[in-house]
Amino acid sequence: xxxxxxxxxxxxxxxxxxxxxxxxxxxxxxxxxxxxxxxxxxxxxxxxxxxxxxxxxxxxxxxxxxxxxxxxxxxxxxxxxxxxxxxxxxxxxxxxxxxxxxxxxxxxxxxxxxxxxxxxxxxxxxxxxxxxxxxxxxxxxxxxxxxxxxxxxxxxxxxxxxxxxxxxxxxxxxxxxxxxxxxxxxxxxxxxxxxxxxxxxxxxxxxxxxxxxxxxxxxxxxxxxxxxxxxxxxxxxxxxxxxxxxxxxxxxxxxxxxxxxxxxxxxxxxxxxxxxxxxxxxxxxxxxxxxxxxxxxxxxxxxxxxxxxxxxxxxxxxxxxxxxxxxxxxxxxxxxxxxxxxxxxxxxxxxxxxxxxxxxxxxxxxxxxxxxxxxxxxxxxxxxxxxxxxxxxxxxxxxxxxxxxxxxxxxxxxxxxxxxxxxxxxxxxxxxxxxxxxxxxxxxxxxxxxxxxxxxxxxxxxxxxxxxxxxxxxxxxxxxxxxxxxxxxxxxxxxxxxxxxxxxxxxxx
Amino acid sequence: xxxxxxxxxxxxxxxxxxxxxxxxxxxxxxxxxxxxxxxxxxxxxxxxxxxxxxxxxxxxxxxxxxxxxxxxxxxxxxxxxxxxxxxxxxxxxxxxxxxxxxxxxxxxxxxxxxxxxxxxxxxxxxxxxxxxxxxxxxxxxxxxxxxxxxxxxxxxxxxxxxxxxxxxxxxxxxxxxxxxxxxxxxxxxxxxxxxxxxxxxxxxxxxxxxxxxxxxxxxxxxxxxxxxxxxxxxxxxxxxxxxxxxxxxxxxxxxxxxxxxxxxxxxxxxxxxxxxxxxxxxxxxxxxxxxxxxxxxxxxxxxxxxxxxxxxxxxxxxxxxxxxxxxxxxxxxxxxxxxxxxxxxxxxxxxxxxxxxxxxxxxxxxxxxxxxxxxxxxxxxxxxxxxxxxxxxxxxxxxxxxxxxxxxxxxxxx
Numbered sequence: 001x002x003x004x005x006x007x008x009x010x011x012x013x014x015x016x017x018x019x020x021x022x023x024x025x026x027x028x029x030x031x032x033x034x035x036x037x038x039x040x041x042x043x044x045x046x047x048x049x050x051x052x053x054x055x056x057x058x059x060x061x062x063x064x065x066x067x068x069x070x071x072x073x074x075x076x077x078x079x080x081x082x083x084x085x086x087x088x089x090x091x092x093x094x095x096x097x098x099x100x101x102x103x104x105x106x107x108x109x110x111x112x113x114x115x116x117x118x119x120x121x122x123x124x125x126x127x128x129x130x131x132x133x134x135x136x137x138x139x140x141x142x143x144x145x146x147x148x149x150x151x152x153x154x155x156x157x158x159x160x161x162x163x164x165x166x167x168x169x170x171x172x173x174x175x176x177x178x179x180x181x182x183x184x185x186x187x188x189x190x191x192x193x194x195x196x197x198x199x200x201x202x203x204x205x206x207x208x209x210x211x212x213x214x215x216x217x218x219x220x221x222x223x224x225x226x227x228x229x230x231x232x233x234x235x236x237x238x239x240x241x242x243x244x245x246x247x248x249x250x251x252x253x254x255x256x257x258x259x260x261x262x263x264x265x266x267x268x269x270x271x272x273x274x275x276x277x278x279x280x281x282x283x284x285x286x287x288x289x290x291x292x293x294x295x296x297x298x299x300x301x302x303x304x305x306x307x308x309x310x311x312x313x314x315x316x317x318x319x320x321x322x323x324x325x326x327x328x329x330x331x332x333x334x335x336x337x338x339x340x341x342x343x344x345x346x347x348x349x350x351x352x353x354x355x356x357x358x359x360x361x362x363x364x365x366x367x368x369x370x371x372x373x374x375x376x377x378x379x380x381x382x383x384x385x386x387x388x389x390x391x392x393x394x395x396x397x398x399x400x401x402x403x404x405x406x407x408x409x410x411x412x413x414x415x416x417x418x419x420x421x422x423x424x425x426x427x428x429x430x431x432x433x434x435x436x437x438x439x440x441x442x443x444x445x446x447x448x449x450x451x452x453x454x455x456x457x458x459x460x461x462x463x464x465x466x467x468x469x470x471x472x473x474x475x476x477x478x479x480x481x482x483x484x485x486x487x488x489x490x491x492x493x494x495x496x497x498x499x500x501x502x503x504x505x506x507x508x509x
Numbered sequence: 510x511x512x513x514x515x516x517x518x519x520x521x522x523x524x525x526x527x528x529x530x531x532x533x534x535x536x537x538x539x540x541x542x543x544x545x546x547x548x549x550x551x552x553x554x555x556x557x558x559x560x561x562x563x564x565x566x567x568x569x570x571x572x573x574x575x576x577x578x579x580x581x582x583x584x585x586x587x588x589x590x591x592x593x594x595x596x597x598x599x600x601x602x603x604x605x606x607x608x609x610x611x612x613x614x615x616x617x618x619x620x621x622x623x624x625x626x627x628x629x630x631x632x633x634x635x636x637x638x639x640x641x642x643x644x645x646x647x648x649x650x651x652x653x654x655x656x657x658x659x660x661x662x663x664x665x666x667x668x669x670x671x672x673x674x675x676x677x678x679x680x681x682x683x684x685x686x687x688x689x690x691x692x693x694x695x696x697x698x699x700x701x702x703x704x705x706x707x708x709x710x711x712x713x714x715x716x717x718x719x720x721x722x723x724x725x726x727x728x729x730x731x732x733x734x735x736x737x738x739x740x741x742x743x744x745x746x747x748x749x750x751x752x753x754x755x756x757x758x759x760x761x762x763x764x765x766x767x768x769x770x771x772x773x774x775x776x777x778x779x780x781x782x783x784x785x786x787x788x789x790x791x792x793x794x795x796x797x798x799x800x801x802x803x804x805x806x807x808x809x810x811x812x813x814x815x816x817x818x819x820x821x822x823x824x825x826x827x828x829x830x831x832x833x834x835x836x837x838x839x840x841x842x843x844x845x846x847x848x849x850x851x852x853x854x855x856x857x858x859x860x861x862x863x864x865x866x867x868x869x870x871x872x873x874x875x876x877x878x879x880x881x882x883x884x885x886x887x888x889x890x891x892x893x894x895x896x897x898x899x900x901x902x903x904x905x906x907x908x909x910x911x912x913x914x915x916x917x918x919x920x921x922x923x
Contacts, residue, residue: 310807311809313806313807333809333811334806334807334808334809334810335809335810335811337809338808338809339809344807346807351801351803351804352803352807353804353807354801354804355796355797355800355801355804355805355867356800356801357801357863357867357868358796358797358800358867362793362796362797365793366793366797366804366805366808366810367808367809369790369793369794370790373790376789377784377788377789378788378789378790378793380787380788381730381731381733381734381736382734384731384734384736385734385735388735400737420808
């Protein structure tokens with residue numbers, strides 16, 4: 001008898017041509033919160049898929065011992081029957097169904113005659129919602145609640161299945177700080193009720209907050225398991241990247257020139273509800289060679305501001321003035337904005353940034369095909385050469401530019417998006433969460449690229465929810481709250497405390 | 510413009526001379542061949558169908574007259590398939606093309622027969638009407654934002670109805686000879702009356718020469734830019750095979766009546782639209798929109814405008830198909846174009862287009878259309894009834910797409 005609820009021994013999993021996991025060991029104690037860390041592509045998700053039966057027994061090597069019993073799962077329902085529930089990064093909820101219906105999906109609460117008993121369904125659901133601390137009516141549709149609450153519904157769903165081991169894959173990736181805190185508290189609360197959790201995360205501060213032990217995986221191998229007392233950010237980072245990362249942000253000496261972009265009194269309303277102000281009288285400017293940050297909590301209107309500015313891609317009743325090098329310009333369509341030298345790299349690469357079924361080459365050229373046109377025809381050899389140069393200079397890890405972007409890792413996808421916009425050769429580049437979902441090593445590369453762009457005289461506007469990142473690479477930071485600019489500080493004066501105060505400053509009512 | 514790269518790239522520019530170190534190993538060559546076969550599975554399917562029916566029909570399928578018939582009988586479907594695959598690549602569908610073809614055929618009957626306008630004017634006016642139909646449907650799809658499925662389902666009813674209105678419940682015939690040539694004319698005997706038409710053979714030879722020159726130039730261009738090219742042996746093998754096919758095809762046509770006018774129209778369309786889709790900004794935008802509409806929009810592509818012109822183009826091609834069909838029957842009737850949309854859509858999907866959009870080629874759609882054509886023709890020769898022909902074609906469509914899905918899954922795509 002050990003106190004371990006789970007032991008994975010010598011797990012090895014190969015895909016054609018790739019060894020995703022080699023001899024991975026993982027021991028999770030009963031009743032603890034165990035964090036798994038590693039760069040993207042390190043093998044964390046593969047390991048969890050092996051554990052939850054997504055990869056059936058027999059397709060991998062090694063043993064899984066759960067509650068002192070060797071288990072051989074053939075699929076997800078096998079592992080759920082034993083009390084192992086995995087909550088994926090992309091939530092598996094149906095937006096048009098109610099909270100209660102989602103919780104009991106494929107586990108419907110039947111009454112007499114085998115028909116669904118809706119009273120029982122909703123009653124049981126409300127009990128589960130109380131357990132996860134979500135105050136919502138169980139009949140509310142999933143699409144009407146925020147991502148943070150949806151995450152809680154997923155956990156309620158897991159609890160409905162009598163979960164013993166809860167696996168959370170990057171649970172806070174899409175949440176704001178407040179929702180993240182709530183979720184982490186919930187995990188600790190569930191621990192008090194005897195539920196063991198495995199949490200996969202990039203975010204070192206939250207790991208430090210909740211985890212009792214941390215296992216770091218790199219390149220498909222376990223590096224080490226660290227007990228809570230010994231956990232430090234530096235040690236985890238060192239394990240993850242395999243080297244000391246003294247400088248998380250590259251050095252950058254600004255050479256700031258004339259003003260490139262100035263936005264005056266920019267206001268935009270919600271696209272469906274045109275009485276709701278989403279961006280409220282924003283004034284800001286960017287100079288050549290300058291990296292300007294926009295900090296704000298979720299829902300502060302950062303993306304809304306950027307997209308309304310970029311060809312009115314977001315919002316309704318948009319007003320305000322835009323000046324490029326002192327001259328007023330119009331940015332009514334995306335083409336017009338690009339024509340004036342403004343580019344916007346989206347926070348959501350997969351939905352808004354890339355054509356995932358096309359190759360790297362065609363994605364890079366997508367916004368600048370006119371440049372490649374000769375006598376009305378696209379010069380495809382030139383296109384190949386251009387894309388290949390970006391592959392090398394941006395260090396996009398792919399055997400050739402003919403690889404589909406859907407097959408690249410997050411960091412490499414982001415480099416393709418950046419290549420696309422750098423090739424479009426804008427004066428001002430708006431980067432919305434350029435390092436979201438990217439591992440530590442690739443982040444550093446992205447920062448280097450941003451510095452290179454600034455050094456070449458571009459004006460950079462960087463939007464990020466990670467305050468340390470903004471303070472690490474920007475020259476000047478704006479704080480945005482409820483659609484308004486609540487402050488502007490040079491980076492030397494922008495302490496996290498000062499910024500947070502500005503970012504949470506509410507509108508005078 | 511010769512160096513459009515911004516100075517931010519510190520790395521040295523690496524141009525050509527990127528030699529693949531394993532170029533000459535046997536496995537590398539083999540993998541090239543296999544990759545090619547995988548990509549061109551549709552061609553192999555066509556060859557398989559042709560071989561199968563040649564055997565089953567004791568060679569009747571490949572007789573000169575039948576080969577000529579194959580082209581003429583399927584011409585209008587192939588014209589539609591070209592427009593259809595473009596619409597499908599952009600993520601739409603057009604269910605109205607059969608009705609539009611009937612409507613335009615009816616209008617052309619009024620112009621050429623009832624009003625007695627010159628044949629060329631009738632053709633131009635009819636294509637114009639097709640364009641207007643496209644403007645109408647494009648407007649609803651692109652600028653109002655109604656799904657193309659609904660707009661063209663409505664169009665299917667609207668234009669079928671209008672065709673009946675124009676015809677006034679009667680057939681219109683018979684058309685002037687020049688007009689009829691669109692559907693069953695032949696280009697031959699220019700150099701006198703020979704057993705085997707020299708003009709057709711000459712055109713065939715020219716096509717082979719152009720093909721070889723173009724392929725060699727493309728290969729050289731790619732090498733110059735340091736791209737991977739297929740092994741020389743395989744390159745030559747492919748050229749020889751394709752040249753032989755063209756030669757056989759030309760010889761067959763030459764020993765029958767010469768080059769069908771429909772084939773000339775088709776060849777021009779395939780060439781022009783092939784270039785449009787592969788090499789023009791407009792074509793690239795179509796693929797970009799089909800692959801990810803949001804990303805295309807945020808890259809500055811005017812998605813609505815592209816959608817609109819796609820439907821205008823489809824309208825014109827549907828009109829052309831209507832003209833060819835009417836000319837072939839020498840009759841504009843109320844049942845014309847019945848089910849054309851389904852054959853054209855099948856052709857596009859058999860040819861490798863994806864239902865979600867973003868994937869597909871003109872060449873694929875043509876080969877898909879030919880597969881349907883050979884099935885139709887071969888089964889007719891065998892005396893198989895129309896009921897079984899329908900069932901077999903349905904099955905082929907299903908299997909073709911299933912094969913495609915299986916292939917993608919195996920190669921690791923989601």
